[in-house]
Amino acid sequence: MTEIPKSHPRYESLLARERIAQGVKDGITSTQGLIAQGRGEAFDYLIGERTTPSAKAATDVAAAVLLFAKRPALSVNGNVAALVPEGMVELSKVLNATLEVNLFHRSEERVGKIASLLRRLGAEKVLGEDPDETIPGLDHARAKATRGAIFDADVVLIPLEDGDRCEALVRMGKKVIAIDLNPLSRTSRMATVTIVDNIVRAVPNLISFAKDLSATTPRDLQSIFHGYDNKVILRQCVDEIQSHLTKQFQ
Numbered sequence: 001m002t003e004i005p006k007s008h009p010r011y012e013s014l015l016a017r018e019r020i021a022q023g024v025k026d027g028i029t030s031t032q033g034l035i036a037q038g039r040g041e042a043f044d045y046l047i048g049e050r051t052t053p054s055a056k057a058a059t060d061v062a063a064a065v066l067l068f069a070k071r072p073a074l075s076v077n078g079n080v081a082a083l084v085p086e087g088m089v090e091l092s093k094v095l096n097a098t099l100e101v102n103l104f105h106r107s108e109e110r111v112g113k114i115a116s117l118l119r120r121l122g123a124e125k126v127l128g129e130d131p132d133e134t135i136p137g138l139d140h141a142r143a144k145a146t147r148g149a150i151f152d153a154d155v156v157l158i159p160l161e162d163g164d165r166c167e168a169l170v171r172m173g174k175k176v177i178a179i180d181l182n183p184l185s186r187t188s189r190m191a192t193v194t195i196v197d198n199i200v201r202a203v204p205n206l207i208s209f210a211k212d213l214s215a216t217t218p219r220d221l222q223s224i225f226h227g228y229d230n231k232v233i234l235r236q237c238v239d240e241i242q243s244h245l246t247k248q249f250q
């Protein structure tokens, strides 16, 4: 990877860009993943490259929902595997959740490489290489899912997901938690809980919140997400973007 000096004002962003480029070279990330990263960067710029109060609130609720789940599953695609593979493995352990490699532009080779990477990093439960079910309402290639992970999970974490798949999972009756820098995307609007934050910040926050809540009773976990309204959070996020932008020219 290109050496980036830590003193560079946009170090984190450039590092993420390098990781995605390396992911493409390693056959983990699709070339379309480069475009998704660019769109994410643009929104991150507008947000101010920080975890906003609304994102923090959504992350706290997401941690409670995931801890409360009976069968949580975490979806991993090529961008997620390039940016936060260690974080996803740690999160799966903290939540006792199954990881499922789930690719929009699926190739068996890429699925295998990502699953191997996660196992090399210590993941215990990785599925996705042999999908045995289909998600209703999606075309065949995009519908693939696995029993024991996304297909029969009650709560699914979908970082950087496409809107159709998010909608189809919600239609199946699952609680869906999205991580997406674009508060306007279909995924963000469809999900049960949307964390509008960069995955490189959101996953460490989720790990830390889940650890903090690990001794919380199911009843108290429920009270954290009882009455949660995702629209209110997305509206707050847009307000935060607006006030961040206004401040730039004062």
Ligand code: ATP
Residues within 6 Å of the ligand: 036, 037, 038, 039, 040, 041, 043, 083, 160, 161, 162, 163, 164, 179, 180, 181, 182, 184, 185, 186, 187, 188, 197, 198, 199, 200
């Ligand atoms: P939708 O179908 O939900 O409207 P889309 O077509 O706009 O989605 P995709 O290209 O399917 O978007 O998915 C990429 C999404 O992931 C984008 O909304 C982008 O903002 C977001 N994204 C990209 N990089 C990151 C990142 N590092 N952290 C969080 N979100 C990201």
